[in-house]
Amino acid sequence: MVLSHAASDSDVSVHSTFASRYVRTSLPRFKMPENSIPKEAAYQIINDELMLDGNPRLNLASFVTTWMEPECDKLIMSSINKNYVDMDEYPVTTELQNRCVNMIAHLFNAPLGETETAVGVGTVGSSEAIMLAGLAFKRKWQNKRKAEGKPFDKPNIVTGANVQVCWEKFARYFEVELKEVKLSEGYYVMDPEKAVEMVDENTICVAAILGSTLNGEFEDVKLLNDLLVIKNKETGWDTPIHVDAASGGFIAPFLYPELEWDFRLPLVKSINVSGHKYGLVYAGIGWVVWRNKEDLPEELIFHINYLGADQPTFTLNFSKGSSQVIAQYYQLIRLGHEGYRNVMENCRENMVVLREGLEKTGRFNIVSKDEGVPLVAFSLKDSSSHTEFEISDMIRRYGWIVPAYTMPPNAQHITVLRVVIREDFSRTLAERLVIDIEKVMRELDELPSRKSEANGDNLMVTVKKSDMEKQREVINGWKKFVSDRKKTNGIC
Numbered sequence: 170m171v172l173s174h175a176a177s178d179s180d181v182s183v184h185s186t187f188a189s190r191y192v193r194t195s196l197p198r199f200k201m202p203e204n205s206i207p208k209e210a211a212y213q214i215i216n217d218e219l220m221l222d223g224n225p226r227l228n229l230a231s232f233v234t235t236w237m238e239p240e241c242d243k244l245i246m247s248s249i250n251k252n253y254v255d256m257d258e259y260p261v262t263t264e265l266q267n268r269c270v271n272m273i274a275h276l277f278n279a280p281l282g283e284t285e286t287a288v289g290v291g292t293v294g295s296s297e298a299i300m301l302a303g304l305a306f307k308r309k310w311q312n313k314r315k316a317e318g319k320p321f322d323k324p325n326i327v328t329g330a331n332v333q334v335c336w337e338k339f340a341r342y343f344e345v346e347l348k349e350v351k352l353s354e355g356y357y358v359m360d361p362e363k364a365v366e367m368v369d370e371n372t373i374c375v376a377a378i379l380g381s382t383l384n385g386e387f388e389d390v391k392l393l394n395d396l397l398v399i400k401n402k403e404t405g406w407d408t409p410i411h412v413d414a415a416s417g418g419f420i421a422p423f424l425y426p427e428l429e430w431d432f433r434l435p436l437v438k439s440i441n442v443s444g445h446k447y448g449l450v451y452a453g454i455g456w457v458v459w460r461n462k463e464d465l466p467e468e469l470i471f472h473i474n475y476l477g478a479d480q481p482t483f484t485l486n487f488s489k490g491s492s493q494v495i496a497q498y499y500q501l502i503r504l505g506h507e508g509y510r511n512v513m514e515n516c517r518e519n520m521v522v523l524r525e526g527l528e529k530t531g532r533f534n535i536v537s538k539d540e541g542v543p544l545v546a547f548s549l550k551d552s553s554s555h556t557e558f559e560i561s562d563m564i565r566r567y568g569w570i571v572p573a574y575t576m577p578p579n580a581q582h583i584t585v586l587r588v589v590i591r592e593d594f595s596r597t598l599a600e601r602l603v604i605d606i607e608k609v610m611r612e613l614d615e616l617p618s619r620k621s622e623a624n625g626d627n628l629m630v631t632v633k634k635s636d637m638e639k640q641r642e643v644i645n646g647w648k649k650f651v652s653d654r655k656k657t658n659g660i661c
């Protein structure tokens with residue numbers, strides 16, 4: 170090849186990225202570097218390191234949306250530089266959030282007139298939404314106790330032991346005792362009867378979950394409401410209900426419209442839902458709506474002057490992106506009831522394909538229910554020689570991310586694997602996953618039992634091997650023991 174001109178040192182075109190000095194040195198990890206690097210190099214280096222992350226589409230651990238239409242991606246990118254809190258400057262964005270609140274409140278059957286505006290707010294996710302709902306209950310209860318001249322320093326919330334970690338956060342951050350109804354083998358949600366028994370005069374609310382994180386099951390909110398109505402009548406209290414519909418709030422209205430779990434029940438005063446789960450928006454949006462204005466104490470609301478009009482706000486943080494609000498509005502009007510129903514029905518059908526495929530192997534007990542969030546939670550029928558954690562580790566080699574975790578008290582001896590079915594998990598992928606799980610089971614059958622029992626400080630490895638092998642197994646056993654302990658928190 171003949172070069173038309175000799176490359177000079179300054180000719181950057183010959184400095185191929187992968188021969189440049191930037192990829193020859195290790196990257197700073199603790200201190201910000203003194204000098205700048207070219208943007209191409211920064212992009213390439215970071216992009217390459219990120220290749221080692223899992224593939225979000227194959228991350229079956231999460232309810233959170235991993236695919237949206239390209240048109241919506243475009244809207245998101247064009248609003249990526251808008252700060253949501255600048256309501257004066259971006260009045261249309263504010264208007265879109267208000268429309269979303271109205272639509273969601275109507276979806277949950279809030280007692281509203283056709284054109285009446287709803288009480289609610291967009292949040293970063295259900296966690297922030299739950300903090301806000303919890304604060305409203307706490308303040309309302311305190312105000313009432315103060316007015317009655319009664320002590321108001323020991324508030325509590327009654328929940329099932331299956332609550333998501335954000336409730337524990339709320340309890341600790343805002344000093345409310347969490348009274349958890351224990352689970353039992355074969356029953357993995359809050360028992361309404363036991364919950365109502367635990368209610369006392371200091372209970373600020375009972376939190377029911379529509380779509381337990383652990384197995385997708387809907388708690389019986391109607392029974393809870395009916396039992397609580399009776400107890401309230403007997404005691405003179407007015408203990409309310411909050412529904413944590415983080416995952417189920419966009420499923421029940423479309424798949425089970427007859428199911429009464431929402432504002433149709435008189436004691437349900439607030440509901441949260443994650444826009445970024447089955448609301449079908451990328452991570453970063455949740456919603457909380459209240460039944461009536463009276464359910465949100467006025468002193469928690471800050472009033473921002475917005476184009477001469479009053480814009481009430483109730484959030485924990487100030488600045489945040491606008492893209493997710495806009496994306497939520499896109500989904501609501503683009504899909505409508507018809508579209509959401511189609512997506513949810515499709516998810517449920519793929520859940521059935523996966524569940525039947527797993528049942529056919531004869532190796533698993535299915536722990537999830539037919540009615541609920543479309544997911545399959547399953548455990549080994551025979552875990553005497555291998556565990557669910559080994560399946561989770563081994564399926565990762567095929568690219569799939571399927572978490573395994575133990576159930577909360579008193580069902581902690583049960584371990585389950587959980588596959589969440591999202592919109593972008595097609596039937597082909599469901600069938601493919603069954604084939605890959607079968608392969609893993611055959612591989613496990615060939616392997617000696619590596620089951621190790623970790624109890625307290627003792628770790629017993631049951632296989633006799635050469636010293637080297639034994640040592641390696643002990644190390645692996647410990648690694649697994651440590652990571653297993655974190656695994657309950659690895660689901661979201």
Ligand SMILES: *Cc1c(COP(=O)(O)O)cnc(C)c1O
Nearest residue numbers: 294295296333382415416443661
């Ligand atoms: C996911 C989830 C949460 C937390 O929601 P984020 O939107 O991730 O903050 C709370 N409760 C339940 C039942 C959930 O499934």
